Amino acid sequence: MHNAQELIVCEHCDSVYRRRTLARGEVADCVVCGAVLERHQWLGVDAQFALIVAAFIVFVIANVSPIVTLGLSGMTAATTLWGAVIAMWNDGAQVVAFLSAMTLFFFPLSQILIFGWVLWFARDGRRAPGFAQAMSALVRVKPWSMIEVFMLGTLVAVVKAHTYFDVVPGPGIWAFGFLTLLVTLFSSHDPRQLWDITREARA
Amino acid sequence: MNAPPRASELGMMSCHVCRLVTAYVDDPHAHCPRCGNALHVRKRGSIGRAWALLAAAAIFYIPANLFPIMRTQSLSSKDDNTILSGIVELWRAGSPGLAVIVFTASIVVPMLKFIIMGYLLVSVQRSSGFVAKQRTRLYRFVELVGYWSMLDVFVVAILSALVHFKILSRVEPLPGVVYFGVVVVLTMLSAMSFDPRLIWDNRKSQ
Incomplete structure (x- = not known):
């Protein structure tokens, strides 16, 4: 019997493989169904932690600064992400307000905080308190974080508004763009690798 | 090999x-x-859950498309747009590129999700051994593109928050956008409930 750590099972077709060390840029694909088994994790734990800190700072900027400002014959109106959530709530679309608050604020924020928490400890090869729960939460929350979609939505809204108003992009739109970039960088990293490179602290 | x-x-x-x-x-x-x-x-109750969520999404999909999602009001006019008429307007306003993107995210992607999820569920229930690899690919495609359908919902949210010039000009969300948001969440949940390993279990022939 092999050590279970050496084996990996394809999540889409149940094929079993022996894990091997991947070279830089290499991706292990399942030969049966073509799913990605593993990617080479080209960023070390320290680099990932640095990126998470950057993502947190950009996330704060994205949330407090106006995304766009509209002008109409001398009047101006600006909005932040939370402005959009509140507008939907007040205009009778509470379901949409709730969905937006979750997918654009709470889920991305908890992803950043939880990942930062486990990475901070993983820098010394340790498992953070609540490691198992944190790792499970990361897997569960991942599909519900929709920063990239919001970024594209902002662009569509700007183009639509441009027909009738003067549109001035605010710092928030740049922050969201940068955040989209960081999210894309992270999407090639599977947090589950932390199970392999950390050890339970000796009591 | x-x-x-x-x-x-x-x-x-x-x-x-x-x-x-x-x-x-x-x-x-x-x-x-x-x-x-x-x-x-295997994921528990995979097929039953995926079917139930898909059926619920299909029901909500009807009001999502029939009801307007957004009202644009100005001094002289009041304009209610459904998802489709919003896309036509975007095209006419001189942004055909963006119109194509919104059309893909709001019309093509949800339709494809219904067709693909329905096909995957039926083929698994019939223990089909036909093009298993391609069907697994289709599943990955649904997982990958699923959440982009929220695009129109976010557009309405941003415009409603921005265009608030008292009586001069206002944008308001209308019920269609709520139904549409619910459709996207339900189809995502349906895809998550489905277990692609079932495609490879009990195949009749290779």
Whole structure:
């Protein structure tokens, strides 16, 4: 019997493989169904932690600064992400307000905080308190974080508004763009690798 | 190269949350020794749940398309737009590129999700052995593009917050956008409930 750590099972077709060390840029694909088994994790734990800190700072900027400002014959109106959530709530679309608050604020924020928490400890090869729960939460929350979609939505809204108003992009739109970039960088990293490179602290 | 063995043939199973490979246990209440989540060979009630959520999404999809999603009001006019008429307007206003993107995210992607999920569920229930690899690819496609349908919902949210010039000009969300948001969430949940490993179980022929 092999050590279970050496084996990996394809999540889409149940094929079993022996894990091997991947070279830089290499991706292990399942030969049966073509799913990605593993990617080479080209960023070390320290680099990932640095990126998470950057993502947190950009996330704060994205949330407090106006995304766009509209002008109409001398009047101006600006909005932040939370402005959009509140507008939907007040205009009778509470379901949409709730969905937006979750997918654009709470889920991305908890992803950043939880990942930062486990990475901070993983820098010394340790498992953070609540490691198992944190790792499970990361897997569960991942599909519900929709920063990239919001970024594209902002662009569509700007183009639509441009027909009738003067549109001035605010710092928030740049922050969201940068955040989209960081999210894309992270999407090639599977947090589950932390199970392999950390050890339970000796009591 | 020979096809690798399957975990079910080797008497093994893999945790669906942390991927730890363990020996098969015939206990519905087993927990992963590493991450503590429930261990099961396949997602539980996969087909029933996926069908139920897909059917619910299909029902909500009708009002999502028939009801207007957004009202644009100015001094002289009041204009209600559905998803489709919003796309036509975007096209006419001189942004055909963006119109194509919104059309893809709001019309093509949800339709494809219904067709693909329906096909995957029917083919699994018939234990079809036909193009299993391609069907697994289709599943990955649905997972990958699913959440982009929220695009129109976010557009309405941003415009409603921005265009607030008292009586001069206002944009308001209308019920259609709520139904549409619910459709996207339901189709995502349906895809998550589906277990692609079922495509490879009990195939009649290769």
